[in-house]
């Protein structure tokens with residue numbers, strides 16, 4: 723890993739430091755943080771995050787009744803089409 727990458731990451735973590743307890747920014751922490759940021763906008767059911775040697779996949783229960791693609795597990799568009807793979811609801 724290059725020094726520049728380390729500095730950038732350290733600075734970013736410092737700026738995002740949570741109040742209260744100190745939390746090391748692991749891949750697990752990243753998935754949870756991203757989920758918290760996006761859960762109100764997207765119907766996230768699975769998140770995978772990799773960072774160097776760290777990798778984490780977390781699955782979340784769907785919190786809406788939006789229909790999801792059976793292949794990708796992501797929410798279908800208003801027209802019933804998967805925005806990722808193009809699967810269409812019959």
Ligand SMILES: [Zn+2]
Pocket residue numbers: 791792793794795796804805806807808809
């Ligand atoms: Zn799909």
